[in-house]
Amino acid sequence: GQQLNQSPQSMFIQEGEDVSMNCTSSSIFNTWLWYKQDPGEGPVLLIALYKAGELTSNGRLTAQFGITRKDSFLNISASIPSDVGIYFCAGQRRGSTLGRLYFGRGTQLTVWP
Amino acid sequence: GAGVSQSPRYKVAKRGQDVALRCDPISGHVSLFWYQQALGQGPEFLTYFQNEAQLDKSGLPSDRFFAERPEGSVSTLKIQRTQQEDSAVYLCASSLSGLNTGELFFGEGSRLTVL
Numbered sequence: 471g472q473q474l475n476q477s478p479q480s481m482f483i484q485e486g487e488d489v490s491m492n493c494t495s496s497s498i499f500n501t502w503l504w505y506k507q508d509p510g511e512g513p514v515l516l517i518a519l520y521k522a523g524e525l526t527s528n529g530r531l532t533a534q535f536g537i538t539r540k541d542s543f544l545n546i547s548a549s550i551p552s553d554v555g556i557y558f559c560a561g562q563r564r565g566s567t568l569g570r571l572y573f574g575r576g577t578q579l580t581v582w583p
Numbered sequence: 584g585a586g587v588s589q590s591p592r593y594k595v596a597k598r599g600q601d602v603a604l605r606c607d608p609i610s611g612h613v614s615l616f617w618y619q620q621a622l623g624q625g626p627e628f629l630t631y632f633q634n635e636a637q638l639d640k641s642g643l644p645s646d647r648f649f650a651e652r653p654e655g656s657v658s659t660l661k662i663q664r665t666q667q668e669d670s671a672v673y674l675c676a677s678s679l680s681g682l683n684t685g686e687l688f689f690g691e692g693s694r695l696t697v698l
Contacts, residue, residue, distance in 0.1 A: 501684065501685045503685050511692075512689030513626065515687065518684065520684070558625050558626075561685075562685045567631055569631060569684075569687070570631060571628065571687070572628075576624075
């Protein structure tokens with residue numbers, strides 16, 4: 471089952487607004503990643519984080535690896551219609567097979583023009 | 584093509600039928616993963632190959648599920664005697680090295696519906 475608690479489950483925002491979503495776990499993770507999935511497609515990697523406390527940006531996206539190694543957040547600034555989709559947090563848990571990812575349930579983002 | 588290719592994109596099976604799902608990873612990618620994504624859920628790990636070796640199959644839900652990658656490139660996920668609870672999207676992903684940073688390239692998935 472899912473080991474990551476992702477929130478919110480869905481968001482409805484207006485174009486131009488900022489968005490924030492987060493992910494928590496009871497287990498320690500060595501890597502946190504954020505993926506985006508469009509309907510009928512596979513997930514696409516947005517940002518990867520490898521060190522506790524790390525803050526990384528990719529254009530309008532910013533993500534952080536929590537100090538406790540049990541959480542991460544993703545911010546999207548100045549949202550645009552093409553940001554619509556499902557955002558998943560994912561992590562590599564300490565002690566598990568390298569490359570085996572645990573995913574959250576996703577945040578469904580809707581952007582109104 | 585340049586990406587991970589999966590076939591068929593859609594498969595409808597009657598309960599009890601066997602199905603085979605194919606994955607063509609990105610050329611040269613060492614690692615290959617299968618994930619199962621139920622409706623409204625995130626992907627869940629099934630199994631992992633490094634070249635032709637299946638290094639982790641702990642996520643396979645039952646012995647009806649079997650995966651192979653005999654020549655270290657194309658992989659097949661086989662489900663025997665399908666059940667309704669097997670209905671899901673089956674995602675294949677690959678990564679370049681065996682270091683497995685978590686940076687996976689996913690295919691579009693094969694959507695299986697079991698009636």
